[in-house]
Amino acid sequence: EPEVTQTPSHQVTQMGQEVILRCVPISNHLYFYWYRQILGQKVEFLVSFYNNEISEKSEIFDDQFSVERPDGSNFTLKIRSTKLEDSAMYFCASAGGGAFTEAFFGQGTRLTVV
Amino acid sequence: EDQVTQSPEALRLQEGESSSLNCSYTVSGLRGLFWYRQDPGKGPEFLFTLYSAGEEKEKERLKATLTKKESFLHITAPKPEDSATYLCAVQASSNTGKLIFGQGTTLQVKP
Numbered sequence: 001e002p003e004v005t006q007t008p009s010h011q012v013t014q015m016g017q018e019v020i021l022r023c024v025p026i027s028n029h030l031y032f033y034w035y036r037q038i039l040g041q042k043v044e045f046l047v048s049f050y051n052n053e054i055s056e057k058s059e060i061f062d063d064q065f066s067v068e069r070p071d072g073s074n075f076t077l078k079i080r081s082t083k084l085e086d087s088a089m090y091f092c093a094s095a096g097g098g099a100f101t102e103a104f105f106g107q108g109t110r111l112t113v114v
Numbered sequence: 115e116d117q118v119t120q121s122p123e124a125l126r127l128q129e130g131e132s133s134s135l136n137c138s139y140t141v142s143g144l145r146g147l148f149w150y151r152q153d154p155g156k157g158p159e160f161l162f163t164l165y166s167a168g169e170e171k172e173k174e175r176l177k178a179t180l181t182k183k184e185s186f187l188h189i190t191a192p193k194p195e196d197s198a199t200y201l202c203a204v205q206a207s208s209n210t211g212k213l214i215f216g217q218g219t220t221l222q223v224k225p
Contacts, residue, residue: 004157031211043158043201043215055210091157100145100205103213105157 002026004106006092012112016081021109023075023092031095032075033103034067036060036088043091049075082113116141116206120216127192127223135187135200135219143207147185149178150201152218158201161187192223 005024013019025032034046047057049067066078075094079086089110093103119138127133139147146165150158162171164180171178175196177188187200199220203213 006157033212035213042217043203043213045212045214048210048212050210056212058212089155095211098211100211102148102160102163103211104160105150107157108155110155 006106006109010110013082019079021077021090025094029094029096033093034077035091038088084113087113116214118216120202120219124220129225130191132190137185137202139204141204141206145205145207148203152199194223194225197223
């Protein structure tokens with residue numbers, strides 16, 4: 001069964017360092033998303049991406065964040081200068097039947113900023 | 115502001131004891147309501163999509179229903195393997211497929 005794959009599963013980084021979280025969406029999907037979940041809190045939307053551009057972003061997704069689809073299979077989230085409050089679980093998701101169909105999530109990358 | 119509230123926050127059931135989880139929502143034009151299951155340390159796993167009031171979907175011991183203000187996830191004769199956090203999320207017509215999640219209901223089913 002097709003699935004969304006995220007790497008690494010866990011990343012520890014020092015405050016101020018850049019991190020890149022990687023995702024391989026389901027192969028025929030066209031809509032891509034990043035969400036995050038701080039421990040014990042709700043899953044929060046960060047950004048949606050379609051047709052090689054951002055279609056919507058939340059207030060959380062400030063200038064420190066960027067997304068890229070460098071090739072036909074990968075989708076990345078970059079945080080330029082990490083802060084302690086960026087520590088969270090980051091989920092990539094993709095949807096194939098249109099923006100308003102079900103999104104399938106990866107297993108997440110746990111980011112710990114120390 | 116679009117909002118999703120789930121209740122209860124936590125629910126403990128004995129195996130075989132049926133119950134319902136509630137998801138109340140306020141959204142500017144509902145495009146879809148989604149139920150996901152999340153196991154500890156894992157990503158949300160898709161369960162159901164509901165698009166219009168009166169719609170129902172079933173999968174094994176789970177049944178999801180939708181009204182104009184809320185959705186219910188009914189669990190019939192649950193088993194310990196149904197223990198998880200159940201997340202409700204909505205999509206509004208004014209956005210681009212973004213999901214707005216509730217805080218979830220953590221279900222524990224004891225044998």
